[in-house]
Amino acid sequence: MNEIERIDKTHTDEAYTLGPLQAGPPCCDPTPLIRVDSLSLHYGKKPALENVSLDIYKGCITALIGPSGCGKTSFLTVLNRMTDMIPDCRVSGNVYFDSKDLRHPALDVQGLRRDIGMIFQKPVPFPLSIRRNIELPLREHGISKQSELNDIMQQVLLDVGLWAEVKDRLESSALALSGGQQQRLCIARALALQPKVLLMDEPCSALDPISSGVVEDLIQRLRGKYTVVIVTHNLAQARRIANYAGFFWIKEQRSGCLIEFGQCKQIFEAPAHELTAAYINGSRG
């Protein structure tokens, strides 16, 4: 047992704070940051999502749960217009971000993706040094003063609890880091752009329990300052960290739909829909 404690201890005694966050606003102020109504999505002729409508509240953590293949990840890709990267993918319905129409063709997509960061299931560090991994997106978005870059880098590496482990080998290759470290580096890279929203597609599924524990702690600490939308299979994790939860399911014609969406407590303790209840206590799916 002491082995686990020792690892936990090493993290806690390193005084890492979430930087300028302090307490942050109450997590659920009433106006939703992202409103989605009757959204559906097709890859070629195959429907992936059927009229999904939900709201995502500023500063809260929203978990999307459901069996694999029910369109959770496709839903995420709509929010930061990554659907544009997928050939012959058609999206219908309307999505508002900060009360701007997210699907408007003239929208500056790069600006949008700076405001809405995304973390993939498999950590994807660039084949560059740890420093350049973080600096490259920043330089792209116009920050070029080296001192400023160093500050931001140190700040975000501290935020993700990676600074202690890498501060003396910033020039070494990011590919040499472990899975957990790489995922935290990717999160740091996204945080460096100070996004308003962070989309996380099963961030911990490829990680060992310890690293995924560290990532989970990190997500908890993001609450309040960042709006987090996390897709996860880990119901315990969702119950622990989410404020809101959405339950997706696959309809007969192989397309995903939203069964139920609401406060996390209500979904997990008193689900309205019997399908959600069955999925929650694991008797189906």
Added chain:
Amino acid sequence: MKKLGIVVTLIIFTGAVWGFLRTKSDDTNIEKLVLTGSSTVAPLAAEIGKRFESLHTNVRVDVQTGGSSRGVSDARTGLADIGMVSRALKDDEKGLHSFTIALDGISIILNKANPVQSLNKQQIIDIYTGKTLNWKAVGGNDAPITVVNKAEGRSTLELFLHYFGLKNTDVKPQVVIGDNQQGIKTVVGNPDAIGYVSVGTAEYEASQGAAIKLLPLDGIAASIENVRNRSFPLSRPLNLVTRAEPVGLAKAFIEFAGSPQVNDLIEAQYFVPVPR
């Protein structure tokens, strides 16, 4: 990485600019003479050109190859000042002015190991038309004959066919070659081969130990000497052709090419100077 890319492109750019600038500065006072045509005549013309350049400082002679027909067409269109043709002009080319600068004999060659010493005209005709297929019939050892013929349109082919009264459709070759050196190497590589190439090249290669030997034609030994004294029956003129009566630089060059001053060059290329 960025600095390196910039440095490299800078070097290339200045190199190109240097290239372009150079043309503008010295192009004004250099007179250029362009010759195109037969690849057989080109080495000789290039050597004569070099000597001509050493005698006239601000002249540059550019010799390009591409074959006799290119020499004729370029001379006719004016693309080239002088055309080089390794044969007498055909009847539809009579409009051009031609000047013979050297002669080149054509000799039958066999592999050195072939016991056959000489072949009369009829035997050669039978071999080339496929009537005789085995060396035994003409006194050689029992082996199939490999007939080496030249490609269509070549001047040596036309002279060979004309001399033996054949049409190219009658000839049944086993191997068809382009230039003389290819012919020589084919015969060297195949003891049962028979072919025909220019006398000068064959005589030089035989003297250098190549496994070939020259057959006499109608009893006259195939040698540069016999071509010079016109006793050797089968030879072709190497001509320079111009569209109109040559004038200025072209005239000077043609006279120089026809003068005895270049005889040593002509012999160095194993051709035969035209007796002035």
Added chain:
Amino acid sequence: MSLSRADKQLAALLRGCALLSAAIVLLILLFLVKESWPVLRHVALTRFVTDTSWHPVDGLYKLTPMLSATLYSTLGALLLATPLGIASALFSRYYAPPFLAGCYRRLIELLAGIPSVVYGFWGLTTLAPLIGRLHPPGVSLLTGILVLTLMILPTVALTADAALAAVPVAYLRGAAALGLSRWGLISGVALPAARSGITAGIMLAAGRAIGETMAVLMVAGNVVQQPHSLFDSVRTLTANIALEMAYATGDHRAALFVSGLALMSTVLVLVGTAEVLSRERHHD
């Protein structure tokens, strides 16, 4: 495809370059048609197949023997060079110790640069006499195929090597973890993963084999006849152009350009079939 302004400009510039490279082929085809027009005007296309023989000076333009010689020589060279080329790529990638692999790759890169004249020259002076002992005259379709194989082998080997280098290490580790033998790993994982790179290499090599002029001219014997055996002396379309272009005038010269057009159409047919074949396994 949502693109920012900078990307749109870049895309436009790139599209220009792509059009430029595609336009070159059009220019060449146009040039060939223009040059072969004099003979195409009054000689029916069928005559290029039905004439008794190829004697352009006497107005006979039979191309088919040369066309089949080109196809046989290219096919023969590909049949030999592909396995050998892929084998050398596998050798330098998976079998040879690093130092030996490096030297082997340097050797192959070197040979990609040797002029076709040197291959032809060597073929004529050393290879042909050897084959001549087997069956005179020594210069034949077989010698042509062997020399062509030597020439296109570096192209196949180098492109296959680059394609294998691009196979992600994770694939190989995964397969090795399953306890696959080295050959199982290669044939099961590496080759399928690198298939598109290898086929591109083979296409390039086929292009080079069809387009080869000098080396084939020197070793194939250049007799215009339908090849029946490997030891027949044959003339390919390219050798035909190189041999006679220097001394061809009028219709003869135009007929040579027609053989150039015939060659280009065979390349078009080959590229078309390759395209149809590759269409089923659609790139995801």
Added chain:
Amino acid sequence: MTKNALATGLIWLSAILVSGVFVWLLSDILIHGLPRLSWMFFAEAPKNAGRSGGIGPIIVSTVLILLVAMVTAAPIGLATAVLLSEFARYDSVFGRLVRRSLDVLAGVPSIVFGLFGNAFFCIYLGLGFSILSGGLTLACMVLPILIRTAEEGLQATPNDYRLAAAALGMSRSAALVHLLLPSAAPALVAGLMLGIGRAIAETAALIFTSGYVDRMPDSLFDSGRALSVHIYDLSMNVAGGDASAYSSALVLILLLLIINSIAMGLAKHWMHRSVVTV
């Protein structure tokens, strides 16, 4: 086990066969070419139609022709490859049209290139017999190789990089310059070397475009005889030219070795600086 052993045996056998034949060819060139090789051979101009003297001007012409060919073909080739692999959707008609025309371009015989180059660059564009028209003709010839290898290299880079870069709001061109090109560097360099190899090996195309003049070229508009043309002329048209043909072939191989090692050095340098791979 036997299949594996059989494969190993076969692969070692084919490697030995291939290197054996090639060493036989190279030693043939080395034996005949080495005796005449001397410093003078590199510096002097050819004399007596190339039988004696050196090949100084010819080396300069060859390098200039290669430079012109590569400086024009590399950017256009890379741009086309980037378009085909990054910007054009795979099944787009335009993309497939360009690819097919490149496959056809790769099949064009060198003699046709020479005649086309002569008609287009020398006569139509009025460049005449010059290093420039020779280089441009070679550029057309080398384009398919550069584009195909570069495109394969770019397509082999993991798609995750493109998605990750896009998710960070990076423009496609930034992702291209900082991520995709460096990680495709080995394929790009391999393509470049194949292209240079093909260009330096070209004979028939240059006879009609860069010409036959073996004088030291003053500018890109001067006609300059390339090494391969010199080797062709010596072995085909000049009696007794074989010896210096072999030496010239040896010089060509040395030149190629130098160029390849420079390209490899550049690749390693470029790879090391920007892409730190495990």
